[in-house]
Amino acid sequence: MLSQITAKLLIVDDLPENLLALAALIHGEAHEVHQAQSAEDALGLLLEHEFALAILDVQMPGMNGFELAELMRGTEKTKHIPIVFVSAAGREMNYAFKGYESGAVDFLHKPLDTMAVKSKVSVFVDLYRQRKVLDRQLQDLERSRQEQEVLLGQLQVARGELERAVRMRDDFMSIVSHEVRTPLNGLILETQLRKMHLSRGNLAAFSEDKLQAMVERDERQINSLIRLIEDMLDVSRIRTGKLSLRPRQFDLAQLVSGLVENFEAQALASNTHIELQRCDTVEGEWDEFRIEQVVANLLSNALRYGQRQPVQVRVFEQAGMAWVQVQDHGIGVSAANQQRIFQQFERVAAEQAIGGLGLGLYISEQIVRAHGGQIQIDSEVGQGATFSVLLPLTALSQQTDQAQATSA
Template sequence: MPIEVESKLLIVDDLPENLLALEALIRAPGRLVYRAGSAEAALALLLEHEFALAIVDVQMPGMNGFELAELMRGTERTRHIPIIFVSAAGREMNYAFQGYESGAVDFLHKPLDPHAVVSKVSVFVDLHQHRKALRHEMESLAAAHRKQEELVQQLQHTQRELERAVRMRDDFMSMVSHELRTPLNTLYLEAQLRQLHLSKGKLDSFAPEKLPTMIERDQRQIRNMVRLIDDMLDVTRLRRDALSIQTKPVDLASLAHAVVDNLRHQAEAAGSTITLEAPETLRGVWDEFRIEQVLTNLLTNALRYGGGKPVEMTVRLDGDQAVVSVRDQGIGISPEDHQRIFEQFERTDVSRKHAAGLGLGLYITHKIVSLHAGRIGVESTQGQGARFFVELPLQPPVATPDTGEITN
C-alpha cells in the first residue's frame, strides 16, 4: 500500500520578493515551503526539519550560499540534502563550477526560467518521495522479519515443550507400569503360592500365627499401589488447579507422632529408626490430611535414601509459624539438584540407582506446602545426608473467592 510522503522544501534568499516569487513557482500539494532570509536562518531551520531540497541564493550578505553549503556538507543530518544554487551573476564568473565543488546538484541563473525551476524541483521531490517510501518499506520488511523470527522462536519453544511433554508422558507411563507391576507381581505370586499350598493340602502355611505376617505383606503391597494411584490423581488435580485444601484446627505435634508410629514397620524393614522431637502440642490451622501427606512423604524419602541409618524429625514453633525438619544420613543431594527435585518426575541420577519411584512425592509435597502459604527447602551435599524443612504459617491466609484453593 503506497504511503503519502510530505516533502519539505527550503528556499534561501536575502530578498523577500525573490522568496515570494520562488515559493509561488514551486508550491504544490504535498509540499511545505520554508523561507529563510539568511544563511543563519537557514541553518536554524535545517536543525529542525528534514528537507527534500534546498534552493540557495549564492550572493547574500554575511554568510554566502557556498559557505552555507560547506556547513551543510559537514553535518551528518544535512549532508544528503540536494542543493540547487541560484545566482544573478554572469556565467563568466564561473559560479557554477564553484557551486558544484561545494556539493550542488544543479545551478540556476537569474532571471529564472519558471518551467526549468518547476521541472527540476519536481525531479528532486519525486526522488525524495521514492526514497522515503523505500525506507518505509525497508523498515516494514525489517519489522516483519523480526516478527517472523520471534514467531519461529515461539514455535521452536513450543515444539521443544511438546517434545518434552511427550517424553515425560512416555517416561511417566513407563514408570507407572514398572512401579505398579512390582506390587502386583508380588501379590500374584503370593496368591499362586497359597493356591498351590491349598491344592496340596499344606494348611500349615495358613496357621493362625502365620496369618498376621501374611496379611501385613499383602497390605504393604496394596498400600504401595494405593500410594502410586493417589500420587497420580494428585498430579492430575494439580494440573487442573483442582487440588483444594480444607483447613481446620490441627495439633501438628500429635499428627507427627501418629505419622511416625504408622511408619515404624517401614523403618524396621529398612533397618532404620525414626526419632521425633516435638512439643506437647503445636496447634495451627491446616488441612490435616494434606499435612499428614507432607510428613509421610518426607519420612518415606528419608527411609528410602537414608541407607538404613537413623532418621530424625523435629517439630517446633518459630514465631507465628511451625517448622518441621526431617534429617537423614543417606546419599545426599548435590546443590545443583536442590531446585530440580521439587519438579514433577524429576529425580537425581543417584536416587534412581538406590530406589524406584515416580518422582512425584516432593512435587506434590511442594504444592501442598505452597497452598498453605508455606515454604519447603533442602540442605544437603552429595554423600552427606539431607535435611528437608517445611515452614507453615499457623494461620494460612484465606484465598480469594475465585481461586478456591484455601477454605476455612
C-alpha cells in the same frame, strides 16, 4: 502511498522579491515551501524540518550559499539534503565547480527558466517521496522480520516444551509401568502359588501364621498400588486447581509424633531408627490429612536415602511459623538438584535404582504452598539433607480474608 507523503522545500535568498517569485514558481500541492532570507534563518529551519530539496542563492551578505552548503554537509541531519544553487553570475566564473565542491547537485542561473525550475523540483520531490516510501517499506520489512524472529523464538520454546512434555510422558509411562508392575507381579505370584496349593490339596500352606503372612504381603502390595494411584490423582488435581483443603484446628506435634511411631517398623526394617529430638506443642488450622501426607513423604524419603543412618525429626514454632524438620545423614542433594527434585517425576537420586514415581516432593511442595507455607532444603552431597516445612499459624480462612483485603 506516495500521495500521503508531503515534501518540504527550502528556498534561501536575501531579497524578499526573489523569494516570493521562486515560491510562486515552485508552489505545488505535493510539497510545502519554507523561506529564509539569510543563512542563519535557514540553519534554524534545517534543524526543525526534514527537507526534500534546498535551493540556495549563492550571493548573500554574511554567510553565502557555498558556506551554508558546507555547513549542511557537515551536519548529520542535513548532509543528505540535495542542494541546488541559484546564481546571477555568468557560467564562465567557475561558480559551478565551486558549487559542486560544496555539495551541490545542480545549478540554476538567473534569469530562471520556469520549465527548468519546475522540472528539477518535480524530480527531486518525486525522488524524496519514493525514498520515503522505500524507507517505510524497509521499516515494515524490518518490523516483520523482528516479529517473525519473536514468533520463531516462541515456536522454538513451544517445541522445546512439547518435546519436554513428550519426554516426561514417556518417562512417566515407563516409570508407572515399572512401579505398577512390581506390586501386581507380587499379587499375581501369590495368587498362582495359592492356586497351585489348592489344586494339590496342600491345605497346610494355609495355616494361620502362613495365612497371616499372605494377608500382610497382599496388603503391602495393594497399599503400594493405592499410593501410586493417589499420587497420580493428586497431580491431576494440582494441575486443574482442584486440590481442596479441609482445614481444622489440631496440634502439629501430636500428628508428627504419631507418624514417627508409625514409621518405626519401617525404620527397623531398614536397620535404623527415627529420633524425635524436639516436639513442641504447635497448634494451627491446617488440613490434617494433607500435612500428614507431606510429613510422611519426608520421613519415607529420609529412610530411603538416609543410608541406614538415624533420622532426626523436630517440631517447633519460630518467627510466627510452625516448623517441621526431617534430617537424614545419607547421600544428600547437590545445589544444582535442589530445585529440580521439587519438579514432577524427579527423584532425589535419579541415578540410583530406587522406586517411586518422583512425585512425592512435587505434591508435598504444592500442598504446603496451598497452605501459604514453603518447603526448604539444606543439603550437601554426602552430608545428608534437612527438609523444613514452614506453615503459617494464621488460619487459612483468615489468610484468604487478608489476601482479599489487600487486593481490594
